[in-house]
Amino acid sequence: MSLDATVWAWKTRQKQKVGGALKPLKKLVLLSLADRAGETHECYPSIARLVEDTEMDRKTVLKIIDELIEDGFIIDTGKREGKTKQVKVYLLIGVKGRETVPTTVHFDVGNDDLNSTNNGTVPTTEQFQQFHERVPTIPLNSPNVGTRNLSKNLSIESKNKKTWLSLKKLGEEIRLATDQETYEQIKNATWFDRELRAFELYNAEKNLCDELMNYHFADWLINACGKYQAREQVAFRNSGSQVRCSPSAPHQLSDKQIHTFAQKLSQHSEFASQFAAAGESYDQLAARIAVKLSDPFQAKQWEPYLKQVGFKGTLQGAA
Incomplete structure (x- = not known):
């Protein structure tokens, strides 16, 4: 998983559209995608995997994926992965490493907390240091970053077969x-x-x-x-x-x-x-x-x- 992507997903504010999916459900799918992102912030979980993660039905997951693309949180890179080379690869938009302080997040224009002084602002130096005290910094070249999608972090057995087989x-x-x-x-x-x-x-x-x-x-x-x-x-x-x-x-x-x-x-x-x-x-x-x-x-x-x-x-x- 990528901690950067997960932190980013938690900070996003989803948009509620007429006839669209509920905001909590959209964030849940986005968190599942972020949990499987690698160091390039790309991920390719199958729809079946997202259905299992979120406990939603397939139709709802597909609808939410389309809304996340429309809202600008993810894009379809055009690449395909998996054994059948048919699983779509998505890129998370806006994820940054902890070496830089994120300056913008997506906000829902209908959010009741928009008047808060903490929304859309850059954390102070003290706040940023406290953030790092709570979450240890992991270098981008660490074997713990993006372990879901990086073959170099797998066991020798997994690197050789690259399949489900254990x-x-x-x-x-x-x-x-x-x-x-x-x-x-x-x-x-x-x-x-x-x-x-x-x-x-x-x-x-x-x-x-x-x-x-x-x-x-x-x-x-x-x-x-x-x-x-x-x-x-x-x-x-x-x-x-x-x-x-x-x-x-x-x-x-x-x-x-x-x-x-x-x-x-x-x-x-x-x-x-x-x-x-x-x-x-x-x-x-x-x-x-x-x-x-x-x-x-x-x-x-x-x-x-x-x-x-x-x-x-x-x-x-x-x-």
Whole structure:
């Protein structure tokens, strides 16, 4: 965050327009933008992030952004950031470092306190010194300025990946859900990057927070581990022989079938009532089901439910 930008945002006076957003709501959005500003006073939080910060609905946030631009507090720089390169970059107008004393702030012409001697005036030397005693000065080249947007202040792990992924958090989630042996297999797997790309594509439009992304990716990897293990077992059993199965022969679920039927079973009222955990969302249940379906033995046990949601054929079960 940028302390300069936050102090500036607190000092602004919002304009109340006929049919416009309330002044406190406008200041709240501006504070959220300032909280994510870097040393150049630019910020690029997503609309979903602003909605989460302010607890307003998306339509209200978008309306307030337009009003802040119209009032001259922010401008759209034309630059775009984020994984999709579609998140707008805004510049906060009027923010100055603590090396200089701000001489002007935006005032609401309808403010009842305009007659106060403290409005729109430059602080005295004594007041300015007292201000610095309360708020320690942080140099612009300090690693604590603009930590939300400066990659140089991130950990080595974050600088290398520049994504939501936290290997430490991911490892904790995997070990909570499975055993140490499976965790070691996943950690050293050659297919890790491939599954990471597939997971990011699958969740590109869901706007999940970083914590949920790591949570669901852990389930995704456990499922993938079972999938690759099953392939290795099939390849080992068929090694040295050329066996072709007829379409009606017993088989295992493909990756696509696992994810498709996991989603369908999570919505199946009878199945969900038996296997869903308390407070569990449909997506969380579907992720757990997908992990189970990658196990041939478990998939065979659930075959009657699978047939109810559209599965055709017969599963071979465990070897």
